[in-house]
Every structure is written in structure tokens, then in C-alpha cells.
Amino acid sequence: MLSIREASGQRIRALREKQGWTQEQLAERAELHPNYIGQIERGLKNVSLENIQKIAAGLRIELSDLFDFEYPDPLRQLQQLTQLLKDCPEEELAFILKHIEHLLQWRKHTDT
Structure with missing residues (x-):
């Protein structure tokens, strides 16, 4: 089973790719560093609430949409x-x- 960090990273990647954006484009919109976005997407970083809010705003989605994923059963x-x-x-x-x-x-x- 994926950790919450890994599942969140995969969700962010999927939402970013759905927009057709690179990590650099999301990073610019979220006012974060592209390397940090990559680390989040790979499940390597615990993300602060402030940065989660920045990512949601950068993706132009509601904050709750970031966590609209389900674990495999x-x-x-x-x-x-x-x-x-x-x-x-x-x-x-x-x-x-x-x-x-x-x-x-x-x-x-x-x-x-």
C-alpha cells in the first residue's frame, strides 16, 4: 500500500499532467522550486500545509481535490x-x- 506521501505525490503528478504542464510550469504557478515539485511527486518530501495550498492554487483546483484519491483495495x-x-x-x-x-x-x- 502506498504511503499518504506517495499517494499525494502521484495525485499531484496526475493533476499536473492532466493540465499538460511540466514540473517547471507547476512550480512557477505555485511559486515553488521545480526540484521540490519533483521530490513531492516522487513521494520524497513531506509537504507543509502552506505548500499544499500553493500547489492547489497553482493547479487551479480546490484544496480538497488534491486528496480525491483512493487506495487500492x-x-x-x-x-x-x-x-x-x-x-x-x-x-x-x-x-x-x-x-x-x-x-x-x-x-x-x-x-x-
């Missing part, structure tokens, strides 16, 4: 996966399971 995702697999023929399920196992092994190797 693992149980809901599992239910969606189960629903997708429910009607698959048995040979397709075996094929899918084999590939999921390979992906998980690959992920395990890339995480180390």
Missing part, C-alpha cells in the same frame, strides 16, 4: 480477479496460473 482486486477467472476453461486456468507463477518468481528476483 486488495480484497476488491482479488474479487475482480476471481470473477474474471470464474468462467475460464480448465486448460486456460492452468496456463494463467503458470504465467502468474513465472511473474511472481521474476518479481522476487528483481526485488533482491
Whole structure:
């Protein structure tokens, strides 16, 4: 699960990109340094309330819109996966399971 800092950074990036702006353009509008905007978007900085307000103003959105995001719900995702697999023929399920196992092994190797 993403931290609030990471989720907020991703939300700011998405809102900025929706405007078609670079980090530099947002920084100028928010009266902040472009490097600081980049650090926020990567979830590296805790942002003060004053700077959150500057970012919202720079994006021309309401302050509450910055926090209009939702965390992924693992149980809901599992239910969606189960629903997708429910009607698959048995040979397709075996094929899918084999590939999921390979992906998980690959992920395990890339995480180390």
C-alpha cells in the first residue's frame, strides 16, 4: 500500500499532467522550486500545509481535490480477479496460473 506521501505525490503528478504542464510550469504557478515539485511527486518530501495550498492554487483546483484519491483495495482486486477467472476453461486456468507463477518468481528476483 502506498504511503499518504506517495499517494499525494502521484495525485499531484496526475493533476499536473492532466493540465499538460511540466514540473517547471507547476512550480512557477505555485511559486515553488521545480526540484521540490519533483521530490513531492516522487513521494520524497513531506509537504507543509502552506505548500499544499500553493500547489492547489497553482493547479487551479480546490484544496480538497488534491486528496480525491483512493487506495487500492486488495480484497476488491482479488474479487475482480476471481470473477474474471470464474468462467475460464480448465486448460486456460492452468496456463494463467503458470504465467502468474513465472511473474511472481521474476518479481522476487528483481526485488533482491
